[in-house]
Amino acid sequence: MDTHDLLAVSQRRHQHVERVLAVFFSDSHYRAKTLGAPYAALWETLERNASGGKRVRPRMVMAAYEALGGTDLDAAAHVGAAFELLHTALIVHDDVIDRDFVRRGGVNVSGRYRDIATTAGIPLPDAEHRGMSVAIIAGDLALFNAYRLIDRSGVDGILRTRLHDLLDEAMFVSAAGELYDVDFALRRASATGSGGGAGGGAGGPAELPTVDEILEMERLKTAVYSFETPLQAGAVLAGASAAAVAALGTFGRNIGIAYQVVDDLLGVFGDERDTGKTTLGDLREGKRTVLLAHAASRPEWAEVEGFIGSPDLTAAQAGRIREVLEKTGSRRFTEALARDFANRAWEALVDPELPDAAREEFRPVVASVLGRVR
């Protein structure tokens, strides 16, 4: 398959998914209007927040489905859209938990409803709480409707139950990951005193999460619902064997972790022109990453530890942190880790239960992860 064909395939799939989501949001909006204009407006905001993403999860569902011989693209698009709606719900609620009001360069649900309130003269703390309250409601709506998109796929009986089980697994596992992420943030607050700043409080660095704990959190929070279960759902829908479903799941888990590790790397060392986001954000926010967890156990770390999580972190301080991450070998270690998971992902694809089409389909995915590592 040449590059032109790949693009055509990808666009065809993309259009199917967009159509399913457009119909779902149009139906919901119409239904919401009967309960009042402000409710209809909330659905419009939710739809805007559900668009503009890379549609990673629907792409995984559809790639697995077609690679394993499925031909009913409309059914696959519904299952893909279900995972996309779950994703929307999780990021809307994740933003509430992280007190973020911005996503993908624009305001998110919380930000939009905060801004409406401040414009109406509401004081900022009340306006922010209002924004977060509406975002909780919006996330609930997306979450609750994810199942319904599978119901709309036209699939019934035992197959529908298996797809429901996979969506359930995705949500069940990501909730555990979110819980651990919340706990890690708290350990940091407990170790360094409230909200970052001067390091080395009561608990000390020993209480910070280890590399293994962060990898497990990233697997639970993101890899399972973004890669492992969407791939399995596509395979199940295509009627694949249990062994093929399992192999794709293993591929998904590993490539998902590799993605997260690369994301963590690019968040500090990336080229802003490529990634479209500042390389100061993760450091200012004190994001728990493999990169920093590795460095935290080294003596050189003490010098820059206090900068992490400071909202006023300067470019010079970030530069100093990068130097330390090179010196401790943390950057090299993290790069090797990403490559290792990408290789394990590739090995899963070699399973004889999987057709060549699966290897063809997912080789570019592995290559793209490896290509993003220095």
Place this chain on the structure above:
Amino acid sequence: MDTHDLLAVSQRRHQHVERVLAVFFSDSHYRAKTLGAPYAALWETLERNASGGKRVRPRMVMAAYEALGGTDLDAAAHVGAAFELLHTALIVHDDVIDRDFVRRGGVNVSGRYRDIATTAGIPLPDAEHRGMSVAIIAGDLALFNAYRLIDRSGVDGILRTRLHDLLDEAMFVSAAGELYDVDFALRRASATGSGGGAGGGAGGPAELPTVDEILEMERLKTAVYSFETPLQAGAVLAGASAAAVAALGTFGRNIGIAYQVVDDLLGVFGDERDTGKTTLGDLREGKRTVLLAHAASRPEWAEVEGFIGSPDLTAAQAGRIREVLEKTGSRRFTEALARDFANRAWEALVDPELPDAAREEFRPVVASVLGRVR
């Protein structure tokens, strides 16, 4: 049926529902343990928060089911448990939105996780945010699993789809009600300045919600998911006619609104020994109720308006508010309104499509609402 029989019926139904919920939580807990002890602990907290309620929604499902001739109590208990889990999700998230850390005399999910954090030495604002973050996750889990309990009922095909549609309707409508409740709280903040206190800000009382707006909000936020749709689900599961399902829905909508209006009355005029909660709570919190909305348009209101929503409201100030509510006729008006909705509910039961068993089953429900009005 004498009182003794009624009690026996009620206990039998209750035990079925408790068993379904116990199995669900036990399964989930077992499954959560494989992802770590802290996640299993979250499921224990969620189970505790899902217990101790009056099980109003399962009772409605099962009463409608048996009144309309259904005999598979286990299937009905699963559908009832699904509505109960939806209820758990909604109150856990509602508490986050209201910044409440207590429910039914104990700490709720937010309160429990806040307390664990403060005990570990986390400063209060961070601990509260952590509590609320975990409560968002816990509510999501309850919400997402509500559908699954219907799947576990053993019902399939078109019947399962109709039950899913009713649960979907319950959630869809209550989200609108929650949105309007959030907006009403905000209008108050905008009319009186931040967080209550001295009344009569820029917008003035004209911006406060009217009696009709509050009735509609209470219908959307509570009556539909607590009475209307559970009753319809019980009837649908029993194979009732469309006319019987519609009549029970009308009954549920009206009795649900009557319940809310009575709750608002008892929140200010109730006997604490009966209701088990203080008659200062609603006033201190500035809860939007029919009672206060009616009084707000009267000149006498200006004298006490400033007390509403003040966390330091004294018993003497509450006494003064009660006097004004009597003088403006707001108490009488609200009592008449509750009786009116209860009567409309009763009229719906007279529908010839409904068997005598339905009237027998629901007469005590109407009587209990009327009995709580002076």
